[in-house]
Amino acid sequence: MLNAEIKSDVLKELVEIVGTIVDEVKINMDEDGLSLKAVDPAHVAMVDLTLKSDGFESYEANETELGLNLNKIEQFLKLSGPSDIIKIVHEEEENRLTMNVRNITQKMPLLDTAGMTDPNVPSLDLPINLRIKGEHLLNGVKASENISDHISITVTTDGFEIFSEEDENEVEMSLGEDELEELNANEEVRSLFALDYFSDMVKCVSKDTILDIEMGADYPIKIQFDFADDNGNVRYLLAPRIEST
Amino acid sequence: MLNAEIKSDVLKELVEIVGTIVDEVKINMDEDGLSLKAVDPAHVAMVDLTLKSDGFESYEANETELGLNLNKIEQFLKLSGPSDIIKIVHEEEENRLTMNVRNITQKMPLLDTAGMTDPNVPSLDLPINLRIKGEHLLNGVKASENISDHISITVTTDGFEIFSEEDENEVEMSLGEDELEELNANEEVRSLFALDYFSDMVKCVSKDTILDIEMGADYPIKIQFDFADDNGNVRYLLAPRIEST
Amino acid sequence: MLNAEIKSDVLKELVEIVGTIVDEVKINMDEDGLSLKAVDPAHVAMVDLTLKSDGFESYEANETELGLNLNKIEQFLKLSGPSDIIKIVHEEEENRLTMNVRNITQKMPLLDTAGMTDPNVPSLDLPINLRIKGEHLLNGVKASENISDHISITVTTDGFEIFSEEDENEVEMSLGEDELEELNANEEVRSLFALDYFSDMVKCVSKDTILDIEMGADYPIKIQFDFADDNGNVRYLLAPRIEST
Numbered sequence: 217m218l219n220a221e222i223k224s225d226v227l228k229e230l231v232e233i234v235g236t237i238v239d240e241v242k243i244n245m246d247e248d249g250l251s252l253k254a255v256d257p258a259h260v261a262m263v264d265l266t267l268k269s270d271g272f273e274s275y276e277a278n279e280t281e282l283g284l285n286l287n288k289i290e291q292f293l294k295l296s297g298p299s300d301i302i303k304i305v306h307e308e309e310e311n312r313l314t315m316n317v318r319n320i321t322q323k324m325p326l327l328d329t330a331g332m333t334d335p336n337v338p339s340l341d342l343p344i345n346l347r348i349k350g351e352h353l354l355n356g357v358k359a360s361e362n363i364s365d366h367i368s369i370t371v372t373t374d375g376f377e378i379f380s381e382e383d384e385n386e387v388e389m390s391l392g393e394d395e396l397e398e399l400n401a402n403e404e405v406r407s408l409f410a411l412d413y414f415s416d417m418v419k420c421v422s423k424d425t426i427l428d429i430e431m432g433a434d435y436p437i438k439i440q441f442d443f444a445d446d447n448g449n450v451r452y453l454l455a456p457r458i459e460s461t
Numbered sequence: 462m463l464n465a466e467i468k469s470d471v472l473k474e475l476v477e478i479v480g481t482i483v484d485e486v487k488i489n490m491d492e493d494g495l496s497l498k499a500v501d502p503a504h505v506a507m508v509d510l511t512l513k514s515d516g517f518e519s520y521e522a523n524e525t526e527l528g529l530n531l532n533k534i535e536q537f538l539k540l541s542g543p544s545d546i547i548k549i550v551h552e553e554e555e556n557r558l559t560m561n562v563r564n565i566t567q568k569m570p571l572l573d574t575a576g577m578t579d580p581n582v583p584s585l586d587l588p589i590n591l592r593i594k595g596e597h598l599l600n601g602v603k604a605s606e607n608i609s610d611h612i613s614i615t616v617t618t619d620g621f622e623i624f625s626e627e628d629e630n631e632v633e634m635s636l637g638e639d640e641l642e643e644l645n646a647n648e649e650v651r652s653l654f655a656l657d658y659f660s661d662m663v664k665c666v667s668k669d670t671i672l673d674i675e676m677g678a679d680y681p682i683k684i685q686f687d688f689a690d691d692n693g694n695v696r697y698l699l700a701p702r703i704e705s706t
Numbered sequence: 707m708l709n710a711e712i713k714s715d716v717l718k719e720l721v722e723i724v725g726t727i728v729d730e731v732k733i734n735m736d737e738d739g740l741s742l743k744a745v746d747p748a749h750v751a752m753v754d755l756t757l758k759s760d761g762f763e764s765y766e767a768n769e770t771e772l773g774l775n776l777n778k779i780e781q782f783l784k785l786s787g788p789s790d791i792i793k794i795v796h797e798e799e800e801n802r803l804t805m806n807v808r809n810i811t812q813k814m815p816l817l818d819t820a821g822m823t824d825p826n827v828p829s830l831d832l833p834i835n836l837r838i839k840g841e842h843l844l845n846g847v848k849a850s851e852n853i854s855d856h857i858s859i860t861v862t863t864d865g866f867e868i869f870s871e872e873d874e875n876e877v878e879m880s881l882g883e884d885e886l887e888e889l890n891a892n893e894e895v896r897s898l899f900a901l902d903y904f905s906d907m908v909k910c911v912s913k914d915t916i917l918d919i920e921m922g923a924d925y926p927i928k929i930q931f932d933f934a935d936d937n938g939n940v941r942y943l944l945a946p947r948i949e950s951t
Binding site: 288291292294295312318319320321322323324325 | 597600601603604607608628629630631632633634635636640
Binding site: 533536537539540557563564565566567568569570 | 842845846848849852853873874875876877878879880881885
């Protein structure tokens, strides 16, 4: 059972974030809120997202799984303004989801979740962590897009650097400790990533969002942030690209 | 003879409305104003438009027919701002139209109107009529575009509904009597229409325009509205699509 | 040696103007500022541009030549806002240019200037000159784009006219002496030009910029204007198109 109301912009942000990884997703609902885990088809990026019931305007649910096509929800949300309230009802007998905004009601069949298993989120103990404004990451990503399709991220004991190079062209964004919100690094680590995943993810984060980043040398990068007035949490994991030598 | 001045935004609206039906049109001028009737190449939609001389800034004309290419006029209008005054002169000897805005003058040859006959507007006595804000129709059309390429419109004794479905996905916009400007219906009627014509037409109407709609069950829908400070009138007729059973 | 700072919007304007002619260019630097001359691959249009050291926020240079790819600089400038300061350093040993804005630094290899000779700017003594607002030229060019791919420009003793025609469609923009900033013409001259070059050039000039134009009958047109608070100067030369008779 699900009978909830949510602000359009909160649902939009959720759909955008998860949509960078998959088009179809299984969402787990229970009385406390929703959670989902998804991995992209190439098994390079993973998202682990929760949204507590307080992130909704009203919320009533039993434990259930919903298989959703995110593109259809995104199209529906285009009919709404940011502060419109979206009503969501799970019609169990018809196995479909009903969404409503103002005087418009859309009904969509749910996907079969039988083959949609929750991916295992690897437990990683990463040596470095820092906090950084979304704006900085966005600038670094945009600069790198001019140069190459991969980026390296380096964290030292006193700063953070995004670097990209190809055919003798190079671009670098350097932030000192004072330009970061927090930096805990006892060693220098560096990892290389495919730019497209990174770029899609960073572009759906607002400029003022503070991102928690954990890294190790040639380890996956973990990016965490809150949304929906801290009632929602996103953990994003991106595998490193092994450098050819 | 034609020697007239008209506000750019009035002429733009006229060209947009008629342009949803045809690219080339015969306009009939006389001393009281202009009128035109046009039917689309597939004979599905028809427009019947009049603009009285008071809708012009200045107007002087004898009875004459002008064959116009609407795309050329639309391009010329892009050179003007909404409140610019467009001067229009029919140069009879050269058989061309001269349009002027500020210090720019464009001359275009007129089309041969010999083969352009005025279509017969069918006289329909439709049982239901209602008045509705353009905004509502626009929202219903946008929602339907996500789902299918046709829409059904249902009018009951107490409301108005746009419905669209395909592959188990459905969308519906429902308006109660209090959300309509007026509703005169003694029975329930329902007709199915191709969405593309409907959509093009609705998108060139402003949100605040009040539309007069007349309908019958599986009959053409008639949509009427005024423009140019009520000096212009548009009657739009769209044939129903017969439902396959 | 080059070590300079320049406002992003000044450098953007320079790159846009020269970019209408060539993608790769040789820039000559000395202690007083920069200068460049470029001709398009078809040898139809030429630009001769100077920017004095006062057009920079800070400037230090010895005589040197830099071979630049304008597309790469344009992409870098997209990372900056109009009033951001761009730092530019020529790293002589590595033969590359370093550009910096905020905390982003891009390094790009310089092009070999061996084959890039300065074109000879023909010395022309043109009988007619006038001064005109960029806005007027822009309007004339936009109107002509609806009609044809070439324009004729006529200057008479009391006005200026842009004219374009094709397939019996004509458009004309006429300016009287009072709509020009200045007009010195003892005779009537007329030349025909390819619209695309003209159009690209005019579109990167702001509406309020005053353009100095020199013309002769079937001679190249010379368009001059200042930028960067009059510290920069552009001379643009476009060859006439010979009319087929």
